[in-house]
Amino acid sequence: MxxxxxxxxxxxxxxxxxxxxxxxxxxxxxxxxxxxxxxxxxxxxxxxxxxxxxxxxxxxxxxxxxxxxxxxxxxxxxxxxxxxxxxxxxxxxxxxxxxxxxxxxxxxxxxxxxxxxxxxxxxxxxxxxxxxxxxxxxxxxxxxxxxxxxxxxxxxxxxxxxxxxxxxxxxxxxxxxxxxxxxxxxxxxxxxxxxxxxxxxxxxxxxxxxxxxNFSADGMTIIFHGVSAHPGSAKGKLVNALKVAAAFVGALPHESLSPEVTSGREGFIHPVHISGTAEKASVQFIIRDFNTAKLGEYEYMLQHLADETIKRFPGSGTEFVVKEQYRxxxxxxxxxxxxxxxxxxxxxxxxxxxxxxxxxxxxxxxxxxxxxxxxxxxxxxxxxxxxxxxxxxxxxxxxxxxxxxxxxxxxxxxx
CATH class of the missing domain: 3.40.630.10 (Zn peptidases)
Incomplete structure (x- = not known):
C-alpha cells in the first residue's frame, strides 16, 4: 500500500x-x-x-x-x-x-x-x-x-x-x-x-x-398457560401463569449453561424476555452452541424442565416454539x-x-x-x-x- x-x-x-x-x-x-x-x-x-x-x-x-x-x-x-x-x-x-x-x-x-x-x-x-x-x-x-x-x-x-x-x-x-x-x-x-x-x-x-x-443459534419461546379467576374469589380456581413462569426460570441452571459462567467453546441457554398475565405467560430464550446438534439437546432439556414445573401447579399447561436463527x-x-x-x-x-x-x-x-x-x-x-x-x-x-x-x-x- x-x-x-x-x-x-x-x-x-x-x-x-x-x-x-x-x-x-x-x-x-x-x-x-x-x-x-x-x-x-x-x-x-x-x-x-x-x-x-x-x-x-x-x-x-x-x-x-x-x-x-x-x-x-x-x-x-x-x-x-x-x-x-x-x-x-x-x-x-x-x-x-x-x-x-x-x-x-x-x-x-x-x-x-x-x-x-x-x-x-x-x-x-x-x-x-x-x-x-x-x-x-x-x-x-x-x-x-x-x-x-x-x-x-x-x-x-x-x-x-x-x-x-x-x-x-x-x-x-x-x-x-x-x-x-x-x-x-x-x-x-x-x-x-x-x-x-x-x-x-x-x-x-x-x-x-x-x-x-461462530455459534449456531436458535430462538425458543416457552409459553405457560394458567387459569384466570377474580382474585377476590380465586381460592381453588386461580392458577397464575406468571408464577409458573417464574418458578421455571428460577429452576434454570446457575452454575452451567448460562452466559455469565461460560466461555470459549461452551454453549448456553439464556432467557432474554419474560412477559404475560395470570392466564398466559411466556419466556423467550436464545440458545447457542458451536455444535449444532447440541441445540436440540438444550431445547429438550428446557421442555423437560417446563414439564416438571407445571406438575407443581395443577391445572397449568405449556407449549413450545423453536425458531432457527443462524448456523x-x-x-x-x-x-x-x-x-x-x-x-x-x-x-x-x-x-x-x-x-x-x-x-x-x-x-x-x-x-x-x-x-x-x-x-x-x-x-x-x-x-x-x-x-x-x-x-x-x-x-x-x-x-x-x-x-x-x-x-x-x-x-x-x-x-
Missing part, C-alpha cells in the same frame, strides 16, 4: 457514528427503523462521488456498489459487507466521538458522564494500544464502532482503489446492511442478484482477527478453504499475526454462508461492543484498510 496515501477512514468514521442508526428488535418493519436509511443515503452519495456509477440504496435499506475489475484475469467476485445499525442495548442518539491522541495507558474518563471510566485494567487489549489514537464516545451513548468501523474501512478501501489503479483486483461488490443487531440483517437480501462468489464481513475486533467459526459458518467454510487461506495471507502481509478464535455470537456472514455466499469475518479494531465503553484504535482501522488492499491483491494473483 502506498506510503503516501492519506487514509480517510477516521474522518468517515467520525461522521458516520454521529448518525443515529439504532435498530429496534420490537419493530415488525424492515428495516426496523427508518433512520438507518439516513446513513445509507450518505454512503450512496460518497460512493457516487468516488466514481462508482451504480451506487444505490434499495427499499430495504441495502446499500450496493461495484468496483469494476481492472485485471486481465478471471478473478472471483468478492463482496465486502458491514452493517449500518447499532445495538439496541445502549443509546445511539447524539453520539459525540472523542479522539484520545497518543494514548498513554491510563484510564479514560468519559467527560459527559465522569462515572463512566474505561479502565485499562478491565480492557487488556487497550494496553496493547499505547501510542495509538483511541476513539471513544463521550459517556452517555455507545460509540457505534460496531459496525461503523467496518463501514468506514470498506469505504476507505473503495477510495484507495479508485485512486490507485495500479493495484490489480477483480470485481468487488460493496454491501452495507441494516438490522444485523436484531438478527435480521440479510433477511431480505437477494444473494443471486448481488452477484458475488465470495464474501467477507468486517465486524471482528482485535487487529489480526479472522473469524471462521455455524464453519460447516460451510470448510468446503472452501481458499477463502480463509487468502485472508490469512492478507493479514500476514499487513504485518500482523493471524488470530483465529470462534465467535461467541453471530454475524451477517453466518447467514450469508448458508445463503450461498461463503463469508468469514475480518477485524476492524472495534472493542467493548454495545456499551458506553466502546472504543476503537485509529491505527487498527488503518491496518484493516491495508489488509483489504492486500486481500484483493491475493485473490487477483491467485486467479
Amino acid at each position: 502506498s506510503n503516501s496515501y492519506q487514509y480517510t477512514v477516521t474522518g468517515r468514521f467520525l461522521r458516520y457514528v454521529q448518525v443515529d442508526t439504532q435498530s429496534d428488535p420490537h419493530s415488525d418493519s424492515f428495516p426496523s427503523t427508518e433512520k438507518q436509511k439516513d446513513l445509507g443515503r450518505i454512503l450512496v452519495q460518497e460512493l457516487t462521488a468516488m466514481g462508482l456509477t451504480d451506487a444505490r440504496m434499495d427499499d430495504n435499506a441495502y446499500v450496493h456498489a461495484t468496483i469494476p475489475s481492472n485485471s486481465d484475469r478471471k478473478v472471483p467476485v468478492v463482496c465486502f459487507c458491514s452493517h449500518m445499525d447499532t445495538a439496541p442495548d445502549c443509546s445511539g442518539t447524539g453520539v459525540k466521538p472523542i479522539i484520545h491522541r497518543n494514548y498513554d495507558g491510563t484510564d479514560i474518563v468519559l467527560p459527559d458522564d465522569p462515572s463512566q471510566v474505561i479502565r485499562a485494567a478491565d480492557h487488556p487489549y487497550l494496553l496493547k494500544k499505547i501510542g495509538d489514537d483511541i476513539i471513544t464516545a463521550s459517556g452517555t451513548t455507545l460509540l457505534g464502532a460496531d459496525d461503523k468501523a467496518g463501514v468506514a474501512i470498506i469505504m476507505d478501501l473503495a477510495n484507495f482503489l479508485q485512486l490507485h489503479p495500479e493495484v490489480k483486483h477483480g470485481e468487488i461488490k460493496i454491501l452495507f446492511t441494516p438490522d444485523e443487531e436484531v438478527g435480521r440483517g440479510v433477511e431480505k437480501l437477494d444473494v443471486e442478484q448481488l452477484g458475488a462468489e465470495v464474501g467477507y464481513t468486517l465486524d471482528a475486533g482485535e487487529a489480526g482477527s479472522l473469524e471462521d467459526e 455455524n459458518m464453519k460447516e460451510v467454510l470448510s468446503q472452501y478453504p481458499k477463502i480463509v487461506q487468502y485472508a490469512e495471507e492478507a493479514i500476514r502481509r499487513t504485518g500482523l499475526p493471524v488470530i483465529k478464535e470462534p465467535i461467541r455470537g453471530g454475524t451477517d456472514g453466518a447467514r450469508l454462508s448458508y445463503m450461498g455466499l461463503p463469508c468469514p469475518n475480518l477485524f476492524t479494531g472495534e472493542m467493548a461492543l454495545h456499551s458506553k465503553h466502546e472504543y476503537v484504535s485509529v491505527q487498527d482501522m488503518e491496518m484493516s484498510v491495508n489488509m483489504l488492499v492486500n486481500l484483493v491483491s491475493v485473490w487477483e494473483e491467485n486467479a
Whole structure:
C-alpha cells in the first residue's frame, strides 16, 4: 500500500457514528427503523462521488456498489459487507466521538458522564494500544464502532482503489446492511442478484482477527398457560401463569449453561424476555452452541424442565416454539478453504499475526454462508461492543484498510 496515501477512514468514521442508526428488535418493519436509511443515503452519495456509477440504496435499506475489475484475469467476485445499525442495548442518539491522541495507558474518563471510566485494567487489549489514537464516545451513548468501523474501512478501501489503479483486483461488490443487531440483517437480501462468489464481513475486533467459526443459534419461546379467576374469589380456581413462569426460570441452571459462567467453546441457554398475565405467560430464550446438534439437546432439556414445573401447579399447561436463527459458518467454510487461506495471507502481509478464535455470537456472514455466499469475518479494531465503553484504535482501522488492499491483491494473483 502506498506510503503516501492519506487514509480517510477516521474522518468517515467520525461522521458516520454521529448518525443515529439504532435498530429496534420490537419493530415488525424492515428495516426496523427508518433512520438507518439516513446513513445509507450518505454512503450512496460518497460512493457516487468516488466514481462508482451504480451506487444505490434499495427499499430495504441495502446499500450496493461495484468496483469494476481492472485485471486481465478471471478473478472471483468478492463482496465486502458491514452493517449500518447499532445495538439496541445502549443509546445511539447524539453520539459525540472523542479522539484520545497518543494514548498513554491510563484510564479514560468519559467527560459527559465522569462515572463512566474505561479502565485499562478491565480492557487488556487497550494496553496493547499505547501510542495509538483511541476513539471513544463521550459517556452517555455507545460509540457505534460496531459496525461503523467496518463501514468506514470498506469505504476507505473503495477510495484507495479508485485512486490507485495500479493495484490489480477483480470485481468487488460493496454491501452495507441494516438490522444485523436484531438478527435480521440479510433477511431480505437477494444473494443471486448481488452477484458475488465470495464474501467477507468486517465486524471482528482485535487487529489480526479472522473469524471462521461462530455459534449456531436458535430462538425458543416457552409459553405457560394458567387459569384466570377474580382474585377476590380465586381460592381453588386461580392458577397464575406468571408464577409458573417464574418458578421455571428460577429452576434454570446457575452454575452451567448460562452466559455469565461460560466461555470459549461452551454453549448456553439464556432467557432474554419474560412477559404475560395470570392466564398466559411466556419466556423467550436464545440458545447457542458451536455444535449444532447440541441445540436440540438444550431445547429438550428446557421442555423437560417446563414439564416438571407445571406438575407443581395443577391445572397449568405449556407449549413450545423453536425458531432457527443462524448456523455455524464453519460447516460451510470448510468446503472452501481458499477463502480463509487468502485472508490469512492478507493479514500476514499487513504485518500482523493471524488470530483465529470462534465467535461467541453471530454475524451477517453466518447467514450469508448458508445463503450461498461463503463469508468469514475480518477485524476492524472495534472493542467493548454495545456499551458506553466502546472504543476503537485509529491505527487498527488503518491496518484493516491495508489488509483489504492486500486481500484483493491475493485473490487477483491467485486467479
